[in-house]
Amino acid sequence: MAEIKPMLCKMVLNKMGDKYAGSTIRQVYIAMGTMLKSALMNDLIAKHPMNGVRYTKPIRAVEDNKYLTVEEQQKFLEAAKRSRSYFQFALILETGLRTGELIGLTWDAIDWEKRTLTVNKTLEYRYKQGPLAKRRACKKQCL
Structure with missing residues (x-):
């Protein structure tokens, strides 16, 4: 050393x-x-x-930065239909959410009238430490 x-x-x-x-x-x-x-x-x-x-x-x-084309997204979602996680994948593609933001969502984050999601935390998993929550606030428009 x-x-x-x-x-x-x-x-x-x-x-x-x-x-x-x-x-x-x-x-x-x-x-x-x-x-x-x-x-x-x-x-x-x-x-x-x-x-x-x-x-x-x-x-x-x-x-x-790599992006999926619209055609690639359609192919991905078609293949994802065979998965239990189809709706999660569709939401990620539609909103641009990160995985940690998606798994940190709770029902109170959705404003159905304004059609918005409020991301106020992200979750991550660290080996041997279990799930951790981080606070972060932003809004993403739902379509």
């Missing part, structure tokens, strides 16, 4: 740049920093090698 220097950390992140998304590299950056901070706290290293190391690849470039 004592041989890990800032240049090596930067080199690892740079090598990832061509093959991995910015969000993946960011997670590695965070994990490396956390691991090395722990090593510093436990006197395994004298200096934190990530100090001064920055990585600036955008988390998501515009060209990284």
Whole structure:
């Protein structure tokens, strides 16, 4: 561990740049920093090698965004009709909800007269921790 220097950390992140998304590299950056901070706290290293190391690849470039065409959506929903989750898939496609927003919905989030959904929380599942709720407010128009 004592041989890990800032240049090596930067080199690892740079090598990832061509093959991995910015969000993946960011997670590695965070994990490396956390691991090395722990090593510093436990006197395994004298200096934190990530100090001064920055990585600036955008988390998501515009060209990284992939969208289904209307035809692809229709094919997807046709195949999804055989699934118990058909209505969930249809709602996600129709509203743009994220999966965590969908599973966090409750009946009081629906205003039938205004035809709106109010997303006030998202749910996520973390292994060994179980479900977690995060508060977030926004409105999405239902069609």
